Amino acid sequence: MPSRKLNQELTRQSRYRTPKRAAQNRLVWLGNSRHSCLFSSVLQMKLTIEKEIWSFLLMGLGKIDRASVVETIKEDFQRSYFVTGNLTLDAYEKDCEFADPAGSFRGLSRFKRNCTNFGYLVEKSNMKLMKWEDFENKGIAHWRFSCVMSFPWKPILSATGYTEYYFDEQSGKVSRHVEHWNVPKMALLKQILRPSRVSMN
Known part of the structure; x- marks a missing residue:
């Protein structure tokens, strides 16, 4: 029956495509994760610098001329x-x-x-x-x-x-x-x- 053969063919193709797609999805995920980590690192660095500046001012070292x-x-x-x-x-x-x-x-x-x-x-x-x-x-x-x-x-x-x-x-x-x-x-x-x-x- 044509419909049965069609289903078998689709199943066979999916077996070959699934690992490739999974690998692509994993690469995308890894890329997004790296960008997220990079963004988090930059944000943390910014917060740290701001904290140091405020500490600098509060200690009186940032006295206005x-x-x-x-x-x-x-x-x-x-x-x-x-x-x-x-x-x-x-x-x-x-x-x-x-x-x-x-x-x-x-x-x-x-x-x-x-x-x-x-x-x-x-x-x-x-x-x-x-x-x-x-x-x-x-x-x-x-x-x-x-x-x-x-x-x-x-x-x-x-x-x-x-x-x-x-x-x-x-x-x-x-x-x-x-x-x-x-x-x-x-x-x-x-x-x-x-x-x-x-x-x-």
Whole structure:
């Protein structure tokens, strides 16, 4: 019967093909296994290197250069970071202390948020770094600030002052940011309440 002969022929062919296919499948499996092992080795090496880098930093050997931090602060002044909140976060400790005549608190994210919120009240601002002084454990930035508030009577707020930047001994980042305003609080309040018809120069 044709169907019986066909089945016998298919069975005979499969006997010869099966070992070859099995060998091919095994080669494919071995190839995939080698690629998997290679990928795992590379991934493990990457994780090991990252771990070593973090250990390097945590040991204090990866201290940030003071000159780099100072240069970053000067660049932040050009962006009026007091008003915009546009400051380089990597230059500060996350739990950095921020202080001014009104009080103090800790937390980099809170400082950034406060600066940004103040910026919403400002229509136009001008902030200049007048002088920078280096000391053993800190730097002092002398600045001049003026802005037009976005109130209907457009008051002009102007002041001079200086900010102390204390650097952490281990990380090299700023751990304390202390503002000093050369204008009394009552004088600032009077400026805010005084209407202005002239735009800030």
